Amino acid sequence: MLGKILMALGASSFALGFFEAQTALSGSHKAIESGLLMIIGLPLAIIGVFVWRASVKKRPACAERIKKQATACKHCKAVVGNA
Numbered sequence: 001m002l003g004k005i006l007m008a009l010g011a012s013s014f015a016l017g018f019f020e021a022q023t024a025l026s027g028s029h030k031a032i033e034s035g036l037l038m039i040i041g042l043p044l045a046i047i048g049v050f051v052w053r054a055s056v057k058k059r060p061a062c063a064e065r066i067k068k069q070a071t072a073c074k075h076c077k078a079v080v081g082n083a
């Protein structure tokens with residue numbers, strides 16, 4: 001859950017900074033602000049990906065990702081060993 005929030009937050013602030021940079025004059029306050037958004041947003045999104053990946057496991061049976069705490073697969077409904 002936290003991973004997805006971080007990913008969304010990071011990606012949106014990176015995108016916002018990227019689009020703001022298109023219209024900002026170089027050296028202006030807006031340019032610095034958009035640069036900061038991109039610098040903060042990118043690692044935030046990357047951290048989010050790692051946090052999310054650490055909380056899920058890939059099932060070899062159906063190749064879907066489910067939460068590590070799950071005892072049943074939400075995709076194929078099979079019971080999963082919680083190991």
Ligand SMILES: [Zn+2]
Nearest residue numbers: 062073075076
């Ligand atoms: Zn499954």
